[in-house]
Amino acid sequence: MSEEAFDLLAAGESQTLEIKEVVRDPLVLARLICAFANADGGKILIGVREDANEIVGVEESSLTKIYERAIQKLTPKVETKIQFLDIRIIFKVAIIEVVASPEIVLADGGAYVRTGSMTQPMAWSQIVSKLPEEPSQKHIESLTHSIESQTKIIESLHIKIDEANSWQSKWKGHLTSGAVGFVFSMVLALIAG
Numbered sequence: 001m002s003e004e005a006f007d008l009l010a011a012g013e014s015q016t017l018e019i020k021e022v023v024r025d026p027l028v029l030a031r032l033i034c035a036f037a038n039a040d041g042g043k044i045l046i047g048v049r050e051d052a053n054e055i056v057g058v059e060e061s062s063l064t065k066i067y068e069r070a071i072q073k074l075t076p077k078v079e080t081k082i083q084f085l086d087i088r089i090i091f092k093v094a095i096i097e098v099v100a101s102p103e104i105v106l107a108d109g110g111a112y113v114r115t116g117s118m119t120q121p122m123a124w125s126q127i128v129s130k131l132p133e134e135p136s137q138k139h140i141e142s143l144t145h146s147i148e149s150q151t152k153i154i155e156s157l158h159i160k161i162d163e164a165n166s167w168q169s170k171w172k173g174h175l176t177s178g179a180v181g182f183v184f185s186m187v188l189a190l191i192a193g
Contacts, residue, residue, distance in 0.1 A: 004085070004095065008045050009053055013117040016042035019050040022058070026069035027108055032119055033070060033098050034107035037078045038130065039114035041100035047093035057091035060084050067096065073108045075142045076101075104130040106142060109149035 013019050016036070023029045023046055036042040047058040067082050079099035084092045104111055104127060111122040122130075135143075 008043060008095070009048055009050075013050065015114055015116055016040055018042070018044045018114075018117075018119070019048055020044065020046045021049045021056055022046070023063065023066060026066050027073060029066060029070035029096075030073035030107040031110070031112045033078055033080060033096065034074060034105045034110075035112040035114040035119040036098035037074075037101040037105040038112065038122060038126075039100065041098050042114060043098070044096040045093060046096070047087075047091065055087050055091045055093065057087070058084070058094050060092055060094075063094055067094075075106045076103065076138075078105055103132060104143075109145065 008017055009019065011017060018032055018036075029044075032044055036044070046063065047056055048054070049056055063084075064082070071077070071080065078101055081097045082094060083097075084094050087093055104122075111127055112119055113122045113126055
């Protein structure tokens with residue numbers, strides 16, 4: 001294994017290191033990058049099963065596409081670098097380096113931060129502490145868009161919760177359960193008879 005990858009793996013996950021076996025979703029990667037940028041910066045090691053220290057490798061072209069889509073979900077742009085290291089001839093692992101940002105970074109409208117070995121949404125106090133004293137128009141627009149986006153998500157969740165708690169939904173659930181029970185009892189009767 002490359003010495004750098006070996007050293008990272010030996011150190012384990014921390015405030016500045018995330019170890020992933022695989023990343024398939026650009027939004028997941030964008031949130032990780034965002035979290036490191038909003039904290040102390042750090043590295044993301046991909047292609048290693050952390051619990052077993054086993055190299056599983058990555059497919060370079062596929063991960064490059066996911067990385068590029070993840071970067072597009074970040075506002076403002078973050079200073080990052082991806083490199084692929086050859087391991088034991090047949091495997092490659094990826095290391096994404098993320099530089100800490102002086103301003104708040106958003107991933108698809110959400111603000112995330114690295115706290116210890118955890119990536120989590122930023123608390124209001126953390127967001128306020130990252131805001132410049134005199135934010136630019138672009139920064140204000142970005143935050144406004146983020147708030148609008150989050151508000152729409154919350155409103156849609158309220159609607160779904162209301163629908164799930166309605167008497168129609170509960171009645172439908174009871175009817176479905178009754179029908180499944182009836183069919184199951186008929187099948188059992190046919191098998192037994």
